[in-house]
Amino acid sequence: MNHAKTFTAITLAGLLAASLSATAANMNDFTKAEADAKAAIDAAAAANYEWRDSEKMLKEAGKAAKAGDFDKAVKLANKAKRQGDLAVAQAKAQKDVKGPH
Amino acid sequence: MKKIAVTFTTLCTLAVLMLGCASNPAEKDLNDFRDYYSKRFPDTPTNDFINGVYSIDKGSRDQWESLEEFPPYEIIIEKGEKLFNTPFKNGKTYASCFSVPVDSIKSSYPYFDKKRKEVITLELALNDCRKANDEEPLKYKTGAITHLGAYLAFQGRGKTVNVTIDSSKESLEWYNRGKQHFYAKRGQLNMSCADCHYYNAGNRIRADILSPALGHTTHFPVYRNKWATDGDGMGTLHRRYGGCNKQVRAKPFEAQSEEYRALEYFHTYMSNGLTLNGPGVRK
Numbered sequence: 001m002n003h004a005k006t007f008t009a010i011t012l013a014g015l016l017a018a019s020l021s022a023t024a025a026n027m028n029d030f031t032k033a034e035a036d037a038k039a040a041i042d043a044a045a046a047a048n049y050e051w052r053d054s055e056k057m058l059k060e061a062g063k064a065a066k067a068g069d070f071d072k073a074v075k076l077a078n079k080a081k082r083q084g085d086l087a088v089a090q091a092k093a094q095k096d097v098k099g100p101h
Numbered sequence: 102m103k104k105i106a107v108t109f110t111t112l113c114t115l116a117v118l119m120l121g122c123a124s125n126p127a128e129k130d131l132n133d134f135r136d137y138y139s140k141r142f143p144d145t146p147t148n149d150f151i152n153g154v155y156s157i158d159k160g161s162r163d164q165w166e167s168l169e170e171f172p173p174y175e176i177i178i179e180k181g182e183k184l185f186n187t188p189f190k191n192g193k194t195y196a197s198c199f200s201v202p203v204d205s206i207k208s209s210y211p212y213f214d215k216k217r218k219e220v221i222t223l224e225l226a227l228n229d230c231r232k233a234n235d236e237e238p239l240k241y242k243t244g245a246i247t248h249l250g251a252y253l254a255f256q257g258r259g260k261t262v263n264v265t266i267d268s269s270k271e272s273l274e275w276y277n278r279g280k281q282h283f284y285a286k287r288g289q290l291n292m293s294c295a296d297c298h299y300y301n302a303g304n305r306i307r308a309d310i311l312s313p314a315l316g317h318t319t320h321f322p323v324y325r326n327k328w329a330t331d332g333d334g335m336g337t338l339h340r341r342y343g344g345c346n347k348q349v350r351a352k353p354f355e356a357q358s359e360e361y362r363a364l365e366y367f368h369t370y371m372s373n374g375l376t377l378n379g380p381g382v383r384k
Contacts, residue, residue: 045352048354048360049287049351050351050352051288051289051350051351051352052288052289052346052347052350052351052352052353053289053350054352055352083289086289090286090287090291093286094281094285094286094287095285097281097284097285097286097293098280098281098284099130099280099283099284099295100133100137100284100299101129101130101133101134
């Protein structure tokens with residue numbers, strides 16, 4: 001019975017530790033996410049296809065990082081990167097559009 | 102056999118030359134563009150498209166006509182006239198920069214400058230004039246540039262849009278860049294200028310009716326209530342372009358950027374032959 005309790009406690013502690021390590025982002029995570037987002041946005045800008053809110057998202061991410069909320073910061077930076085990537089894909093897809101005539 | 106071959110080659114060459122002469126792609130675009138709107142709005146006479154959305158919706162037109170009885174841009178025209186005729190520090194005026202009479206200035210733009218190899222718009226020419234006379238350039242979207250634009254547009258009322266797309270490679274490149282901007286989707290909402298003002302002209306977007314692109318450029322600069330909340334309500338065509346891009350959540354280009362000048366070149370060419378009626382009041 002005691003073995004069963006110990007086993008359950010260890011398992012729960014393990015799960016908790018695993019989930020914490022999966023979600024708690026740190027400054028390094030943010031620095032990487034920010035750099036990736038910047039690169040994606042720059043690529044979209046180079047294609048003349050930057051989206052309206054990407055830079056704003058990245059700024060918000062920076063603010064969150066400054067406030068120590070790295071989870072939020074990484075999430076926003078990833079969102080900004082996704083916008084940059086999608087804008088580049090859009091630029092490629094629309095490159096040869098010539099209209100209906 | 103040789104004779105047949107020579108005749109065949111000659112005929113082919115002639116055919117290619119003839120096609121080449123009649124095949125300025127911009128001309129075909131213009132005809133197709135017109136056909137589309139005349140089929141979509143069969144009750145609207147072609148020249149009435151200069152009135153934008155008011156050419157296709159009676160209710161909106163009635164409201165607009167009431168506004169035009171005491172147009173909010175009247176005072177702006179007066180300001181523009183004063184500015185146009187006030188000498189620079191060196192004693193010259195804006196008129197010294199233009200080779201045509203004041204009533205023909207508006208209809209001379211935009212055009213493709215072969216020497217500079219770029220499209221010159223009226224606003225760009227006005228600032229070039231200021232720089233040539235050692236004056237600071239004006240802001241391109243609001244303020245004095247719209248006052249000058251309103252005065253010149255008013256003076257040019259009744260003239261017709263007459264943009265030339267010559268067959269030079271550079272002129273066509275600018276035209277095609279503008280055309281591409283018009284039809285290509287952009288921004289987070291993945292929408293093009295054409296999605297609203299070509300394919301869906303006349304349909305509603307929330308409470309507004311989408312205006313046809315044909316005739317858009319004839320009435321700028323315009324007064325909009327929306328713009329009167331933090332200014333005098335006036336804005337240039339490029340201010341509007343920026344607003345449209347923002348609405349589809351794309352990052353707008355700078356006013357008078359190559360991108361917007363190319364768009365203006367294409368957009369204005371599509372209204373060739375229509376009457377200039379600026380400045381205007383728009384929603």
